[in-house]
Amino acid sequence: MGLSDIAAGVEVTTEQRDRGVATVDETDADLAERLADHADELPCAPAVAATVVEVYAEGRAIDTAASVAEVAPTTAAKTLHLCGEQVSPLGPTGRGIVRDWLDAKLSRTEAMELTGASERAFALAAYVETHEPIPAAREAVTATLSRGLGGEEPLDEAMSNVTDLRASETSGRQ
Structure with a gap:
């Protein structure tokens, strides 16, 4: 079965709107x-x-x-x-615990103990939860x-390219 067989009977009932090319305003x-x-x-x-x-x-x-x-x-x-940027020092469970503390469901001491976070990390997590x-x-x-x-790609040095693959392939044959 070819593409023409698969596409037989398919018809377009609506048209796609041409919205133009997206542009980015790079100001000076x-x-x-x-x-x-x-x-x-x-x-x-x-x-x-x-x-x-x-x-x-x-x-x-x-x-x-x-x-x-x-x-x-x-x-x-x-x-x-x-x-x-995503900078919360806590994972999803820790962020949930901070939200529980903010909702007065836990004391600060309990929340800090449950998260295992330092004072600094806990304060930052609270800030992240209270500021959009x-x-x-x-x-x-x-x-x-x-x-x-x-x-530049920050991990350029860690990534290989085609010539690296060829070099490792030939060195493996020796």
Whole structure:
């Protein structure tokens, strides 16, 4: 049975709307300028937030981004959370326990004991549960976070390519 046999009797009853080509408005504004509109909502200055995002986009740890930006690691994590990154230090069960504490179903001591989290991790988890990301800030950083600052894949060095496969294949024959 060929494709023509399978497609026999199939007819189009509706037409797809041509919505055009999606475009991205890459403005000339740097990241700090794009974040300036959200300065009141961010836990640090827009220039500091931009530094945190740029360093984090390079594939470096939150603590490193905080150090480069000269802010506390928790402030860097809060900034990244508000920009749409997943930074909760707890898994789904731990986040549920934090929500139970926030709903006054557990005492703080019980919640901390059940999660096994440090004071810092518990405070960050509570912040994540009580603050929604800022959609416009997420849009402002999307290009930076999706490509990394240099446009390189952070794990390029760890990935093999075709020439690596050929080299390992020939070395195995010797």
